[in-house]
Amino acid sequence: MKHAVLTLAAAAVIVPASLHAEPATWAQWRGPDGQGVSQESGLPSEWGESAGVRWKTPIPGRGHSQPIVWGDRIFLTTDIEGDEVAGAKAQARHLIDGKDFVHPDGVGADRKHTYEVLALDAKSGKVLWERVAWEGVPYDTRHKRGAYAAATPVSDGKMVWAYFGSEGLYAYDFDGKQVWKAALGGIATMGVGIGTSPVLHENVLIVQADEDNGDKSFIVGFDKKTGKELWRTPRAVQVSWATPVLVKAAGRDELVTSGTEWVIAYDPRTGKELWKAKGLDSNAVPSPVVAGDLVILSAGYPAKLAMAIRAGGSGDVTESRVVWKFTKGTAYVPSPIAYQGHVYLVTDKGLLTCLDAKTGEVKYEGGRVPVPATFMASPVAYDGKILLLSEDGDGFLIKAGAVHEILKTNSLKEPVHASPAIAGGSLYIRGEKHLYRISKS
Amino acid sequence: MKRLASLYSALVLAAAVAGGGPGLRPQPAPVQAAEPERALFGAYPSRNMVSDVTGLPTKWDVKTGANVKWSQPAGSQTYAGPVVAGGKVFLGTNNEGVRNPKIKGDKGVVMAFRASDGEFLWQMVTDKLPSGRVNDWPQQGVCSTPFVEGNRLYYTSNQARIVALDTEGLKDGKNDGITTEKYKDDTDGDVIWEFDMMGELDVFPHNLAASSPIVVDDLIYVTTGNGVDEGHVNIPSPRAPSFIAINKNTGKLAWESAEPGEHIIHGNWSNASYGVAKGVPQVVFGGGDGWVYSFEPKTGKLLWKFDANPKGSVYALGARGTKNDIIATPVILEDHVYIGVGQDPEHGEGVGNLWAIDATQSGDVTAKGQVWHRGGEDFRRTISTVAIKDGIVYASNLSGFLYALDQKTGQVLWQHDMFAAVWGSPFVADGKVYLGDEDGDVTVLKAGRTKQVLAEMNMGNAVYTTPYAKDGILYVLSRNRLFAIQEGAKGAPLKED
Numbered sequence: 018m019k020h021a022v023l024t025l026a027a028a029a030v031i032v033p034a035s036l037h038a039e040p041a042t043w044a045q046w047r048g049p050d051g052q053g054v055s056q057e058s059g060l061p062s063e064w065g066e067s068a069g070v071r072w073k074t075p076i077p078g079r080g081h082s083q084p085i086v087w088g089d090r091i092f093l094t095t096d097i098e099g100d101e102v103a104g105a106k107a108q109a110r111h112l113i114d115g116k117d118f119v120h121p122d123g124v125g126a127d128r129k130h131t132y133e134v135l136a137l138d139a140k141s142g143k144v145l146w147e148r149v150a151w152e153g154v155p156y157d158t159r160h161k162r163g164a165y166a167a168a169t170p171v172s173d174g175k176m177v178w179a180y181f182g183s184e185g186l187y188a189y190d191f192d193g194k195q196v197w198k199a200a201l202g203g204i205a206t207m208g209v210g211i212g213t214s215p216v217l218h219e220n221v222l223i224v225q226a227d228e229d230n231g232d233k234s235f236i237v238g239f240d241k242k243t244g245k246e247l248w249r250t251p252r253a254v255q256v257s258w259a260t261p262v263l264v265k266a267a268g269r270d271e272l273v274t275s276g277t278e279w280v281i282a283y284d285p286r287t288g289k290e291l292w293k294a295k296g297l298d299s300n301a302v303p304s305p306v307v308a309g310d311l312v313i314l315s316a317g318y319p320a321k322l323a324m325a326i327r328a329g330g331s332g333d334v335t336e337s338r339v340v341w342k343f344t345k346g347t348a349y350v351p352s353p354i355a356y357q358g359h360v361y362l363v364t365d366k367g368l369l370t371c372l373d374a375k376t377g378e379v380k381y382e383g384g385r386v387p388v389p390a391t392f393m394a395s396p397v398a399y400d401g402k403i404l405l406l407s408e409d410g411d412g413f414l415i416k417a418g419a420v421h422e423i424l425k426t427n428s429l430k431e432p433v434h435a436s437p438a439i440a441g442g443s444l445y446i447r448g449e450k451h452l453y454r455i456s457k458s
Numbered sequence: 459m460k461r462l463a464s465l466y467s468a469l470v471l472a473a474a475v476a477g478g479g480p481g482l483r484p485q486p487a488p489v490q491a492a493e494p495e496r497a498l499f500g501a502y503p504s505r506n507m508v509s510d511v512t513g514l515p516t517k518w519d520v521k522t523g524a525n526v527k528w529s530q531p532a533g534s535q536t537y538a539g540p541v542v543a544g545g546k547v548f549l550g551t552n553n554e555g556v557r558n559p560k561i562k563g564d565k566g567v568v569m570a571f572r573a574s575d576g577e578f579l580w581q582m583v584t585d586k587l588p589s590g591r592v593n594d595w596p597q598q599g600v601c602s603t604p605f606v607e608g609n610r611l612y613y614t615s616n617q618a619r620i621v622a623l624d625t626e627g628l629k630d631g632k633n634d635g636i637t638t639e640k641y642k643d644d645t646d647g648d649v650i651w652e653f654d655m656m657g658e659l660d661v662f663p664h665n666l667a668a669s670s671p672i673v674v675d676d677l678i679y680v681t682t683g684n685g686v687d688e689g690h691v692n693i694p695s696p697r698a699p700s701f702i703a704i705n706k707n708t709g710k711l712a713w714e715s716a717e718p719g720e721h722i723i724h725g726n727w728s729n730a731s732y733g734v735a736k737g738v739p740q741v742v743f744g745g746g747d748g749w750v751y752s753f754e755p756k757t758g759k760l761l762w763k764f765d766a767n768p769k770g771s772v773y774a775l776g777a778r779g780t781k782n783d784i785i786a787t788p789v790i791l792e793d794h795v796y797i798g799v800g801q802d803p804e805h806g807e808g809v810g811n812l813w814a815i816d817a818t819q820s821g822d823v824t825a826k827g828q829v830w831h832r833g834g835e836d837f838r839r840t841i842s843t844v845a846i847k848d849g850i851v852y853a854s855n856l857s858g859f860l861y862a863l864d865q866k867t868g869q870v871l872w873q874h875d876m877f878a879a880v881w882g883s884p885f886v887a888d889g890k891v892y893l894g895d896e897d898g899d900v901t902v903l904k905a906g907r908t909k910q911v912l913a914e915m916n917m918g919n920a921v922y923t924t925p926y927a928k929d930g931i932l933y934v935l936s937r938n939r940l941f942a943i944q945e946g947a948k949g950a951p952l953k954e955d
Contacts, residue, residue, distance in 0.1 A: 116563055121591035319534070319937065320919055321897060344916065345878065345897040366807055366857070368877060383877030389777040389807030389838055389857060408806075409777050432776070 040088030041441035046169040046214035047083070047395065048439060051262045052306055053354050055399040055439040062402065062414055064427045064444075064455045071443065071454040072142030078133065080166030081393065082214075084447055085177070086440035090191060091137040092177045093447065094150075096165035099129035102154055109157035109183075109205040111229055120208035123158030130155055130165055134179045134189060139441065142454060146193035156183035156203045159210030162393075164434070169214040169260075171222070176241065178222055182211035186224065188244060197244030201237065205229040205256070212258025212302060218270060218285035221247060225274050227257040227301075236261075236274065238288050248288035254278045257301035259314075259352075266310045266329030273312045273328065275301040280314055280326060292330040294339055297322050303352035303395070306360065308374035311340060313360050317347040323362055325377060341377030346370035352395040354403065356417055367392050367405050371419060384421030386413045393434040406433045410448060429453065494608035497543035499670040499924070500843060500883075503732035505787045507845035507852075509887040511927035515945040516890065516902050517913045526949035527931060527942040528576030531555050533567060533599050537881075538613075538670070540935045542928040543606040544625055546579065547571045547942070549935055550613065552599030557581050558645060566600040566616030568647065570627060573928065576942060580627030582647025584615045585640065592688045593618065593656070593663050601668035605678070610650070612678050612706065618655045618667035620680060620704050624648040651709030655682050659702070659714065662687070662694040664725035670787070672741075674732045674755060677703040677712055679741050684716075685725035696720040701730070701743045701751065703758060713758030721747035723773055723783045724802060733790030735817035742795055742817070744784030750797055750815065764815050765824040766799045768833060777808045780834075785841040786883075793818050794829060796846065800839035800856060803881060807857045810839040814851075814868060830868030837861075843924075845886040847905055852884040852891055860884060860893055860901075862909070872909035876901060882924040892932070894921025900934060917941065918952060 047053040061069050078097035085092050107126035111118040131152045136145045159165050168180040176196060179187045183203045188196045204211070204226050216223045222241040227234040234252040239245065254276035261274040263285065272285040277300065281293040299316035306313050308325075315323040323346070327338040346362040346369075347353070353362045355374055362370040369384035390407040397404050402424060403415045410429040416422040431448035438445040444455040496502050501509065518525035538550025553565035561583055568582040587594035594616050602614035611623040624634045628648045633639070635650030655661040664685025671680045684698045699714035700722065718726070728744030732755065741755045748771075750764040771781035782799035789796045798812040811833035819827050840855035850871065851863040858876040863869065878897035885892045890912065891903045898917045904910040919936040926933045932943040939952075 114562060118596075119590075121596055344918075345899070364878070366879070368858075370877075383858075383875050385875075389809065391777060391806035407777075 040174070041086065042088070042174070043086045043438040043440040044173070045085060045171040045217065046260045047304065047352070047436065048397070050307065051216070051260065051304065053352070053395060053397040053436070054356055055397065057439065057442060058400060059442050059457060060399050060439065061444060061455050061457045062400070062425060064412070066430050069455050069458050071456045073451045073453050074137060074142040074144065075450060076135065076447070076452050078166070079164050080447070081164040081434045082166050083169040083436045084438045084445045084452060085170050085172055086139060086438050086445060087172050087174050089139045091139050091445065091452070092170050092172060093135055093452065094166040094168070094170055094179050094181070095133050095135065097131040097133065098125070099131060101128045105154045107157045107208065109203055109208065111205055111207055118207070120158065120160070122161045123208035124161045125165065126155050126158045129153060132166060132181050132184060134170065134177070134187065136191070136193060137452065139454070142452070148189065148193050148195065150179060150187040151181060151184045157205055158208040163210045165210060167210055167212055171215050171217050173217060173241065178215055178241070180215045180224060182206070186215070186239070188241070199239060199244045199246070201226055206258075207256050212260075214260045216261055216263065216272065217241060218263060218272065221285055223261065223272060223285060225257070225261050227252060227254055227276070229256050231255040231278070236283060236288060238285070250283065250288040250290065252276070252281065254281075254296065259301045260304045262305045262307055262312065264307045264310065264312055264328045271328050273305055275303070275305050275314045277301050282328065292332060292334045294326050294333070295335040297324070300349070302350055303348060306353055306355040308355040308358075308360060311374065313353065313355060313374070315347040315353050315362060317365070318349040321345055321347045323347050323353065323360075343372060343377050346382060348392070351392050354396045354398055356398040356403065359417070359419070361396065361403060363392065363396055363405065365392055366390065367407065367413065369403070369415065369421060371421070380419040381421050384415065387423055387426065394436045397437055397439060399439055404437070406437060406446065408432050408434060412446070495543045497541035497606040497926070498672060499541070499603035499729065500731070500787060500789070503672060503674055504789055504791050505672070505729070505731035505843060506789045506791055507843050507883045507885050507924060508847050509885070509927045511930065512888045513930035513945065514888040514890065514927055514932045515943050518915055518943045520915070520918055520941060520952045523949035523951045525943055525945060525947050527944040527947035528949055529939055529941045529952065530571055530576045530578060532569060532935065532938055532940055534938055535597055535599055536935055536937055537598070537601045537922050538603045539923065540926045540933040540940060541604055541606055542573055542926055542933060544609070545573050546625060547573050547933060547940065548604045548606065548611060549940060550600030550602055550604070552597050553583065554597070558643065560643070561641060564596055568600055568604060568611075568613060568623070570625070571940065573931070573942070580629050580645050580647055582621070582623055582627070582649070583641050584617055587617055591665070593665070595665045598666055601666055603670035605671040605673050607673055610706070612671045612673060614667050614669045614671065614680055614683070616666060618661060618663045618683055620653040620655065620671065620678060620709070622650040622652075622706065622709060624650060653704050653709050653711070655702070658711065660695045660698045662698065668727055670729045672730050672732060673706055674741070676706055677755065678706050679703050679730035679732070679743070681726045681728050681730065681743055683726050685722055685746055690724070693720055693722050700726045700746055701753070703755075715751070715753065715758055715760070717751055717760065717763070718745040718747035718749065723747060723781070725783070728784045729787040731788050731790050733817070735790070735793040738818070740790070740817065742788045742790050744786060744788050744797055746783050748781065748783050748799060750784065750788055750795060752795070752817065762817070762820050762823045762827065764813070764827050766797060766811060766813055768811065775805060777806055780809055782808070782810055782839055787843040789844050789846060790817060791846055796844045796851060798837070798840040798842065798844070798853060798855065800841045803841065803856055803879065808839045809834050810837050810855060812837045812840070812853055812868070832863070832868055841881055843883040845884045845891070847886045850905070850907065852886060854880045854884050854893055856880060858895060860891075862907070871907050874901070874903060874909060874911065881922040885925045885927070887927045892925050894923065894925070894934065896920045896922070898936060900925070
């Protein structure tokens with residue numbers, strides 16, 4: 018009897034809280050739902066090189082891909098540049114109006130590169146494993162301001178998938194064992210590299226593979242466990258760099274892709290086209306965001322445009338479901354963010370335009386950061402704040418809402434080109450040379 | 459070797475023109491009005507971004523056509539012009555507009571339109587350089603705003619040549635001057651002469667030679683575009699000139715200067731202006747080394763120079779760099795030179811400096827020639843040229859700020875935020891200030907000591923250029939379209955591209 022009472026008492030006391038909690042995750046490009054918004058509280062609002070930095074781990078090579086987090090694991094990709102290879106040059110051939118085009122800012126296809134996937138321990142920042150996914154001379158050049166390790170990996174808690182464009186798609190388990198790999202063939206992107214990240218829906222891993230003039234563009238779905246190709250749909254759009262976004266509408270899941278000629282929504286299970294609308298006309302670089310059943314797409318070059326399309330339609334919805342348009346304030350690179358009823362467009366210089374997400378009505382324009390700056394990272398939001406990370410390493414916290422207010426500028430000493438991850442009470446900021454874990458002191 | 463050859467032929471030609479050459483009769487001087495009609499980037503010869511044209515519109519709407527007299531497509535990227543003279547409007551662009559279906563592919567293009575109704579007249583098409591992007595960047599077209607004087611148009615082509623054209627083109631059925639043009643339909647341009655800066659002077663233009671010429675008496679003044687190589691470290695031709703004067707009749711070099719030499723930071727993309735300060739005529743250039751240089755116009759003798767980067771400035775990529783070069787055009791007015799520093803817009807925003815310099819001194823006037831200065835936090839990198847009217851200096855910068863400053867002290871009277879990058883210059887005419895930005899907005903403010911925004915119109919595409927006024931019409935040039943805006947006009951609504 019005594020024994021039974023003791024056991025019961027022990028059982029009531031000992032069970033740790035963590036066994037019942039979900040692991041903190043930011044498991045794909047722009048985190049949960051691909052929106053860049055964290056629902057966590059207790060995140061830091063102040064940091065610097067000597068304040069709030071839990072750890073700072075050197076990362077080899079060059080990468081602009083966003084780190085992803087699953088509980089105690091962080092994954093990211095990088096590219097380590099090697100020696101020039103005599104006679105090596107881009108295999109990809111780009112034609113504009115039938116004439117050969119070599120992008121004036123293209124670099125990298127004259128030398129060996131080593132693409133790696135790294136796993137780090139979130140608690141200590143230590144690198145747990147480093148795997149070479151691919152090595153060789155890349156199919157094509159990348160933009161001198163860009164990186165070959167540009168696509169953000171995605172994870173489901175058991176596996177992690179890393180995408181490197183023409184150099185392939187790689188699946189690992191959490192211990193670093195390569196489970197499968199797939200080659201998508203040479204995907205020419207005008208010599209400036211890729212931007213799109215893979216997206217996971219149930220058991221399907223999806224990659225948007227748009228190419229040069231659009232003759233060979235497609236979107237493909239793989240079985241996430243085995244790498245078997247489940248479906249592939251051709252796309253009548255030119256090269257793009259945006260990552261598609263999932264939205265729930267009309268009782269189903271839709272995967273919406275940005276594009277120059279067309280914005281197209283697909284059934285993520287089958288790759289079947291659900292609806293389409295006339296595209297952005299400009300380069301589809303920023304990723305779409307979602308507010309309710311509105312999908313908001315943007316582009317900034319050569320002309321600026323943001324537009325909201327009501328999801329859930331069918332066929333060509335250009336005349337019927339485009340709810341609003343806005344022709345200013347967008348960026349060439351950074352994606353906008355939808356947060357608490359507003360859509361924030363951001364320019365490459367950090368100027369914010371705040372619009373009502375439902376109507377596109379302007380709440381404010383020209384919200385500036387206090388110093389001249391350039392931005393490649395996309396904004397994230399948490400705790401009533403928007404965070405913009407500049408290429409100089411400054412992190413500007415801006416009050417969310419219909420009035421622009423800079424709350425704080427937090428500076429790290431290295432350039433930041435990657436978007437941050439937010440998980441487990443921390444910000445994970447990838448600088449040019451280090452990954453930082455920033456927490457409340 | 460090349461230079462000796464050109465000097466020799468210049469002497470022969472000079473002799474021929476003077477009547478002393480064998481078999482060549484002296485040409486009569488061209489019959490012209492007392493003062494030929496001129497058009498250029500800025501006012502003549504100060505480059506001040508003002509005009510005395512009146513009756514200009516305050517509001518217009520390109521979507522409905524309200525107050526739009528006519529509009530015409532240009533190429534896909536347009537940075538040069540518009541300028542209007544002799545009933546024609548000229549601009550520089552690329553060949554994406556494909557005016558002539560027989561001429562396809564990437565080219566540099568100068569287009570001419572009839573001012574009265576926008577009818578396309580002719581285009582001067584230049585092939586891209588075989589050396590490619592390092593000297594002649596893809597899709598940029600012609601970035602030099604032409605200087606028009608009577609029936610002559612002078613500009614810098616994408617091949618880094620100073621070119622003299624007949625403003626009638628080949629449309630008048632006569633091929634004047636040289637007859638070796640590559641394209642010779644009646645919608646093509648008519649070249650009188652060309653001066654090859656690369657071939658004759660070993661100039662190595664970085665990415666593009668783009669100087670907008672100014673002509674005073676018989677000399678054309680341009681910056682050559684000489685700059686760094688692709689690695690952005692070495693200057694392949696440090697002894698090649700940054701500044702030259704070319705004879706407008708003969709197309710031959712009159713003088714040259716390589717003052718910036720090995721100190722060129724990036725390229726040489728500023729322009730020259732001309733003025734007389736305390737009786738001393740001078741031609742003033744912005745240099746690729748961040749210095750302002752003033753020369754005796756006829757001889758090229760250096761009069762004074764001024765370092766437009768404060769002591770301790772450091773050149774670094776990114777917003778943290780504090781040293782800049784000069785891309786704006788100096789304005790010489792009332793014995794002062796006004797100029798701001800900046801960088802290639804691709805380098806992003808950053809701190810800059812705006813100067814008022816005393817143009818009456820000589821030698822290195824960096825220390826003693828500074829009249830007033832705005833810099834650091836108070837001014838950002840700029841490629842805009844100032845407009846000065848009624849004691850107010852209007853200055854804009856790449857970050858999108860427009861300032862009205864007291865001309866004597868540089869104090870801020872008011873400022874306006876355009877919310878987008880500004881590459882062009884403020885244009886002051888008819889009591890108004892006009893400024894375009896990268897969002898495609900043109901803002902119209904009241905000129906004066908108190909700020910008043912009168913209107914803001916969107917042109918449908920980025921406006922990287924500066925408006926031009928003539929005969930009550932305001933010409934506004936966006937990235938891909940030229941508009942003639944006139945009070946009371948009713949044009950066709952602009953369809954979405």
